Amino acid sequence: MQPFARPPVAVIGEAAKAAHNGAMRRVLAILFMLGLVPSGTARADQDDPRLPALFERLKTVDSDAEARLVEALIWQIWSVSADDEINALMQRGLRAMVEGDARQALAIFDEMVRRSPNFAEGWNKRATVYFLIDDFDASVGDIERTLALEPHHFGALSGLGQIYLALDREEAAIRAFEAALAIDPHLTGVKAAVESIKKKRDGDPT
Numbered sequence: 654m655q656p657f658a659r660p661p662v663a664v665i666g667e668a669a670k671a672a673h674n675g676a677m678r679r680v681l682a683i684l685f686m687l688g689l690v691p692s693g694t695a696r697a698d699q700d701d702p703r704l705p706a707l708f709e710r711l712k713t714v715d716s717d718a719e720a721r722l723v724e725a726l727i728w729q730i731w732s733v734s735a736d737d738e739i740n741a742l743m744q745r746g747l748r749a750m751v752e753g754d755a756r757q758a759l760a761i762f763d764e765m766v767r768r769s770p771n772f773a774e775g776w777n778k779r780a781t782v783y784f785l786i787d788d789f790d791a792s793v794g795d796i797e798r799t800l801a802l803e804p805h806h807f808g809a810l811s812g813l814g815q816i817y818l819a820l821d822r823e824e825a826a827i828r829a830f831e832a833a834l835a836i837d838p839h840l841t842g843v844k845a846a847v848e849s850i851k852k853k854r855d856g857d858p859t
Contacts, residue, residue: 704730711727717839750778762782766798
């Protein structure tokens with residue numbers, strides 16, 4: 654799941670979208686120098702050797718705008734398989750999600766995880782569909798499979814927090830959100846969610 658795939662139960666502010674062009678160019682140049690920018694034909698997945706440096710970069714970038722670019726590169730790597738048929742299924746599944754056809758998306762991602770059970774993003778995408786149709790138990794199961802394959806999946810951890818929030822399991826939600834933030838401190842919506850839950854827990858009316 655991506656952080657806050659749909660509006661969560663608590664009122665969460667959207668992540669800041671403004672990005673200074675100079676900052677974006679600066680971080681992109683750094684990533685190019687480090688050899689971390691994947692090409693359009695890159696073969697990747699959760700085992701890609703570029704990921705550890707990108708996760709480290711998330712902890713050292715100077716701004717949320719720069720972090721958005723690093724996150725995008727990580728998502729790009731996660732979402733690409735070495736198998737062209739799996740990549741075709743990914744595109745079909747994403748298209749079905751965009752079109753709001755959860756049933757079709759679920760069938761496609763079912764096929765993806767059957768064909769490629771070691772591809773973490775297949776499980777994560779199916780978890781997202783289950784979340785969107787309120788099948789939280791199935792979503793948690795797929796999140797667990799995602800995290801077993803990619804423990805640094807901040808999107809899956811964020812999604813787990815969203816599920817716990819929807820189930821009014823606020824302490825569990827905080828633990829999941831804070832685990833996501835330990836990997837990516839720039840998840841603005843996740844930080845806002847943690848602050849909101851803690852204020853509610855502590856009786857802070859603001």
